[in-house]
Amino acid sequence: MQKTKLLFTMLIAVFFISGTAFSQKQQEKEKHQKDQSEVLDTRIDNMGYWRLMAEQGLAPVAPVVPFTPAINTGSEIKAFSVVFDDSPDVPVTDLTNVTQTENSSFVDPNNAEYLLNSNNSTSWNGGSVGSLYGANYFQSADAGLTWGGSHQGAGGGNSGDPTTAIGLNGRQFVGYISSSGGMGVAYSDNGSSWTQKTCYAPGSQDKNHMWIDNSLSSSHEGNLYNVWTSFGGFGSNNILFARSTDNGESWNSALNISSAVNAGSHNQGCNVQSGPNGEVYVVWAIYDGWPTDETAIGFAKSTDGGATFGTATRIIENIRGIRTTETSKNHRVNSFPVMTVDISGGQYNGNIYITWANVGVPGVNTGSDIDVYVIRSEDDGASWSTSVKINQDPSGQGKEHYFSWIVSDPETGILSTIFYDDRNVSSSQCEVFCANSFDGGDTWEDFKVSDVAFTPSAIPGLAGGYMGDYLSITARGSYVYPVWGDNRNGLFMTYVSPYVTNNLPKPTDLVISLDEETGETSLSWDYEEKDFLYFNVYREGELLGTTTENSYTDNLPDYGIYNYVVTAMHDDGESTGAGASIQWGNPHIAINPDMVIENLLIGASSSKTLTIQNTGELQLNYSIGVEITSDKGVDAYCSASGGGDEYISGIEFGDINNNSGSDGYADYTDQSTLVNMGESYDITVTNGNVYTSDDLGVWIDWNQDDDFDDAGENVVCEGGNSGQGTYSITIPSTAVPGETTMRIRIKWSGEDCGSPCGSTSYGEVEDYSVYVLGWLIVDPTEGEIAAGESEDITLSFDAADLEEGVYTANLNISS
Structure with missing residues (x-):
């Protein structure tokens, strides 16, 4: 046997990280005859659209499911930021033959105790829905304690997605998707008789929001603004904007305001607000593939009352919403961003705030938590703060908080939010929480506001998963009105739980x-x-x-x-209080030794021990990441590419988490992940432009011979799977340790995954790096060490099947 020494060098780098307390249309192409699944656009969330698709047999409806009784948890509010500690939930109607979901509310700018609510309404026979009424209207003149109005659509039937506003002149507005799929707005000067107006006639519009400029310092006071997503015709897949300068009587031609962000799939879930001097801001979710979670937030601004808009931008990248990840609850969800602007004239006047639900910490986007975050701009949207977590329960518990809505009190500037929350209940249940901030969103106090814990479920007879797509909260003069839907009594009803924010002088x-x-x-x-x-x-x-x-x-x-x-x-x-935190003591880490060098014969193995000691006063929670630093030779793989149209918009595999556009071929071998022999890992491939006839192939060169031809190297081969999905890859024990190449291909038609080489008329190819960690195994890779204690880490080295050379790695130990 030839004796060859291999040098293994391990460098230990220590990093301390600490923190304190914050269904849908596949695009139609002419390549082939469309099939039934390509008629249904699964991106559209409008209730009327899904009802129509269900009537045509193209979409499922929610079945009747057993009702789970709600659990009464009391009406007490435990919060310094609220004046009184009892706020019973109030239904907006006592009817039992209707359903109510997806709420929008607005406070009269001249009377903080007058409130307008609109919600999606249908008839209800006790087990399923019947007629679709659409966006209705209810009003309260006594701060939400009693209600009047109608469950019928404002001014007549419509397809829902309600949004509300009240002008300084007292005129009330309800926006909605019209029965034909366009944009409609109804207005009333007495709250009982309504006049419907067409804002935008073409169909296939979705997820609208409306706002009115009520700032007394604005030269555009009284302007009414409407935004929505177009899913066909002008501005398809983008955010459209229209305004009315005559109290809703007429509307200007729509503007496409989002195309500059170059969404991989589409833009959706928009929200419009106005600033103290008449600025108009619009925010929305960006989908860089479909079906995917929200991946970024788009933003556009007008400084001339909505006549024109500047170039739209992505104000925050690399988020992970919940549209397709979903929650553990039995209803569909989203992470559409919601915005509010401070027009109070106070300390934070002009600040813009945006909230959404994110999987894990924005930018990291991992873990089992879904938390509500907020970002802030103090310069008209030119720059944005780091994200702050609104829900104040501990992270890392796998709890879910979502459907957040936010309001800035136009008189006090106090921020208030509402969201669903399961911190105190089982994973299938929800309570409703609110949170208040008195310091421009830097710190928050959150509290339960609903009287019950309920079990969400889709409304039988409507679109599969539908129980409403958003909540509502509105405020003025310290009166705050959180409004939501739940099914506590077996009925899907709207509730409001008013409270008053605490404005007493505070430290x-x-x-x-x-x-x-x-x-x-x-x-x-x-x-x-x-x-x-x-x-x-x-x-x-x-x-x-x-x-x-x-x-x-x-x-x-x-x-x-x-x-x-x-x-x-x-x-x-x-x-309310002034808060701060202090830490006494720290975990301190000591490593022995700080470098390990091992010389091995080819085919031999050995082990070494590394000791981590906690020399501090607090418990040390550590994790170890392996970073391979050995040089990799030059590869000579066959060329491959696709002709575009469908494309790879997202890859998740171990440490690789990459979103991209359409390139034909893209070399991402600078992005890599470590894998261990014998272990299994999930790979998720997202198609940015789906056809049901699309195919998917994944290859990994296990023996590092610069081809993908060997047995077992075609690790994923799926034909007619829409070119996407999540699949498990098991690392073979025969894989050669070291860095190798993974190739991913999406192509159209053929019912096979094709070849890893050559070109196709449609689709895309991407290459990544995978490091098979056979020569070094670290055990354990995470743990807890009490103050004054230590733990041994075993480093196992194996030179089997290795070539002569020097192999190096860093162990990054973080706490």
Whole structure:
């Protein structure tokens, strides 16, 4: 045997990361005769469209399912940011022969206790829907306690997707998708008789939103704005915009305002708002493939009252919504972004806020959590803040928060949000939560607002999965009105649970200093008002004591992370608080040794031990990532390409998470993932322009001989699967360790995956790198180490089937 030494070099790099407390139309082409599945556009979410498709036998409807009774959880609100602590849920009607979902609400700008609501309405026979009424109208003149109105469509029947507005002149508006699939707006000057107007006549329109400029400092006050997605004809797959400058009597020609973002599939889920000086902002979700989750957020701005718009931009990339990932609940969902603008004239006047639901942390987009996030712009949308989590329960618990809506009180500037939330209930149930922010979205206090925990389910007789596509919250003069739909009594009904935000003078700018030796904390804060009774000081929600000074001293009971809140007591009650956190102690990591060098004969194996020690005071949670740094030779693979049309818009495989456009061929071998022999990994391929006759092939060169011809190297071969899907790949034990190439091909027609080489008339090919980690195995790769303790990590080296050379890797240990 030839004796050859192999040098294994492992470099240990330590990184500390810490944090504190925030169905649908496949496009029709002329390549082949369309089949039934290509008539149904699964991107469209409109209730009327799906009802029509169901009547034609092209779409399923939700079946009758057993009703799960709701659990009463009480009407108490536990929040400093709310004046009173009891807010029973109020239904907007006591009818039992209708359904109500998908709510929009608006407060009269002249009367904070007058509220307009519109929701999608149908008849109900006790087990299934009958007639479709569409976007209706209900009003309350006593801050949401009692309601009047009608379950019938405003001014007549329509296809729903309600949106509401009230002008400074008192005129009420309800926007909707017309029965013919276009855009309609009805108005009323007395709240009972309604006049319907056509905003945009062509059909195949979806997911509209309407807004009115009520800013007294705006030269465009009274302008009415409507936005929606076109799924056919002018501006197809883009956001269209129209305005009315005469109180909804007439509408200008529609503008395509989103095409510059170059969505891989389409733009949808739009929201329009106006700024204090008449600026018009529109935001929407970008889909770079279909079916996929939301991948980015688009934004467009007008500075002339909607007459023209600047070039649309992607204001945040690399998000992951929930449109196709979905939740554990029994209804369809989305992550359409929702926007609000501060026009209060206060400290945060002009700020723009956008919220949406994201899988994991935006930009990372992994894990089992679905959380609600917000970003902010302080410069008219030119730049945006990092995302802040709104729901305040701990991350990493697999909990789901979604369907967020946001409002900025136009008089106070206080931000309020609403969302579905399952933190306190089973994974199939929901409660409704709200959250308030008094500091421009930097910090939030969230609380349960619904009286029940309910089990969402699709409405029998409507589109499969449909239980409404959004919630509503509106506010003015500290009155806040969260509005949502649930099925608590076996009926799908609209509820409102009004509350009043707490505007009592409060402490600000809480600062905490810590004596690291003793654990003594010194708190200080600012308070500008003179009249108050005393301050309350809380640690972890427990009252520590009271003081009339602007300072307080405490002693921490043990090492850990602690949250403090200081509030002011007044004759009228307790204010909201100033909050801050402090950490006593840290986890500290020590590695021994910090480099390992092992010399092996070809065919031999060995193991070494690496010790991680926690020399700090708090528990150390660590994870180990392997980064291969060995050089890779030059490949000589056959050329391959496609002629476009359908294309690979997304790849997820291990550490590879790549979204891309149509290129014919794209070399992404600079993107790689590590895999272990004998283990299985899921690969998800997304087609950016789907045909049901599309085929998918994936090849991996396991023996690194620069071809994909060997047995077992065609790891995915699917014909007529729409050229996409999720598949499991098992790494063979015979794979040669080291870096190799993975090739992915989408093509049209043939009922096979084709060849890894050559060109096709349609489709695309992409190459990636895969590193088979056979020569180094690390065990374990994650764990917890108590303060003062240590853990041994086994490094197993195997030189079987390796060529002579030097193999190197970094172990990145993060905490």
